Amino acid sequence: MALPKRQTDIGPPHFNQFLPPVIQKNYGKWKGHDVLTPGLMVHTGESGDKIWTVRVASPRILSTETIYEMCDLADKYCGGYIRFTSRNNVEFLVSEEKNVEPLQKDLKAKKYTIGGIGPRISNVVHTQGWVHCHGAATDASGLTKAMMDEFYDYFTTKELPNKVRLAVACCVNMCGAVHCSDIALVAVHTKVPPVDDERVGKICEIPTVIASCPTSAIRPNPAKKSITINEEKCMYCGNCFTVCPAIDIKNPEGDGVAIVVGGKVGSLRSDPKFSKLAAAFYYNEPPRWPKVVAAVKNILEVYAKDAKKHERVGEWIDRIGWEAFFKKTGMEFTFQHIDDFTFMRDTMRTSAAFKW
Numbered sequence: 001m002a003l004p005k006r007q008t009d010i011g012p013p014h015f016n017q018f019l020p021p022v023i024q025k026n027y028g029k030w031k032g033h034d035v036l037t038p039g040l041m042v043h044t045g046e047s048g049d050k051i052w053t054v055r056v057a058s059p060r061i062l063s064t065e066t067i068y069e070m071c072d073l074a075d076k077y078c079g080g081y082i083r084f085t086s087r088n089n090v091e092f093l094v095s096e097e098k099n100v101e102p103l104q105k106d107l108k109a110k111k112y113t114i115g116g117i118g119p120r121i122s123n124v125v126h127t128q129g130w131v132h133c134h135g136a137a138t139d140a141s142g143l144t145k146a147m148m149d150e151f152y153d154y155f156t157t158k159e160l161p162n163k164v165r166l167a168v169a170c171c172v173n174m175c176g177a178v179h180c181s182d183i184a185l186v187a188v189h190t191k192v193p194p195v196d197d198e199r200v201g202k203i204c205e206i207p208t209v210i211a212s213c214p215t216s217a218i219r220p221n222p223a224k225k226s227i228t229i230n231e232e233k234c235m236y237c238g239n240c241f242t243v244c245p246a247i248d249i250k251n252p253e254g255d256g257v258a259i260v261v262g263g264k265v266g267s268l269r270s271d272p273k274f275s276k277l278a279a280a281f282y283y284n285e286p287p288r289w290p291k292v293v294a295a296v297k298n299i300l301e302v303y304a305k306d307a308k309k310h311e312r313v314g315e316w317i318d319r320i321g322w323e324a325f326f327k328k329t330g331m332e333f334t335f336q337h338i339d340d341f342t343f344m345r346d347t348m349r350t351s352a353a354f355k356w
């Protein structure tokens with residue numbers, strides 16, 4: 001006798017069961033899609049079936065009330081089908097054309113911002129910030145809010161040469177997709193963390209702390225039952241702080257934000273690219289970070305003016321060259337651009353085997 005199928009909490013459920021029926025039916029057999037407005041696109045299958053996508057911005061950290069409201073709208077117009085993209089755009093998947101207009105009307109009435117599809121910016125993927133993560137060097141949510149207020153028109157109406165993906169990460173662990181975004185902010189610590197010898201001995205496992213350092217900068221200090229940090233080798237990553245809170249990496253005087261540009265995930269026209277350093281450091285200036293926001297806006301506008309149609313930021317820079325990028329944007333070229341070891345971990349000097 002066959003046993004009834006058990007529902008377990010082992011592993012994620014198969015995604016297929018969450019797809020709208022029209023997507024299940026046409027899976028792998030789509031002819032293409034058309035962007036109808038900045039917040040609406042339609043996919044057409046080889047069978048002639050269509051599905052409309054209405055995209056809205058989200059502040060990413062959402063209240064349960066907002067999620068209930070979104071789900072109610074999805075129940076009313078989309079058969080309950082809604083998805084969150086990896087950059088926290090909210091997409092309503094509409095199978096019946098007659099529901100597209102009423103949904104958009106309802107969304108506008110409830111003050112949702114519709115947009116983010118096509119050659120413009122979409123929502124910013126970002127990380128937790130000061131309130132929610134122990135190692136944050138900036139407030140990702142605050143920075144994102146300040147940027148999106150400034151770039152609102154690039155989400156709703158204004159066109160760019162191609163899509164521009166933005167990201168913010170509040171430390172070099174980069175829980176946000178900073179390494180593969182067109183323009184991104186990554187927060188950096190710039191000071192060697194002080195060691196509280198008394199607490200290290202009491203609350204930290206010293207072998208684990210030593211093993212946590214990617215550059216082998218930490219060695220034991222048996223006299224104090226603690227550790228010492230070789231300042232020459234430290235790249236301020238904060239890994240040791242993650243396993244040992246007595247080595248506190250956070251420093252209001254030394255923490256700030258770097259700007260990186262030119263990354264992308266897609267392989268259309270050119271290979272995927274890692275982002276590279278554009279500006280090494282801005283001090284945190286909450287609540288609106290005016291200098292950082294102005295610098296990002298400047299890059300966005302120079303790109304909008306200078307790039308050819310369909311060029312992503314990285315492709316534009318590849319074509320004009322980095323020298324021209326710094327000239328056209330008026331950004332300063334600093335020593336950190338020569339070897340961005342302490343800012344981004346993609347050079348040879350990131351290897352623990354590097355000879356100092």
Ligand code: SF4
Nearest residue numbers: 133135136170171175
């Ligand atoms: Fe925490 Fe760093 Fe991730 Fe920000 S990027 S949430 S500080 S681990």
Ligand code: SF4
Nearest residue numbers: 213234235237238240
């Ligand atoms: Fe090592 Fe990073 Fe700690 Fe510096 S901050 S000592 S590089 S783990």
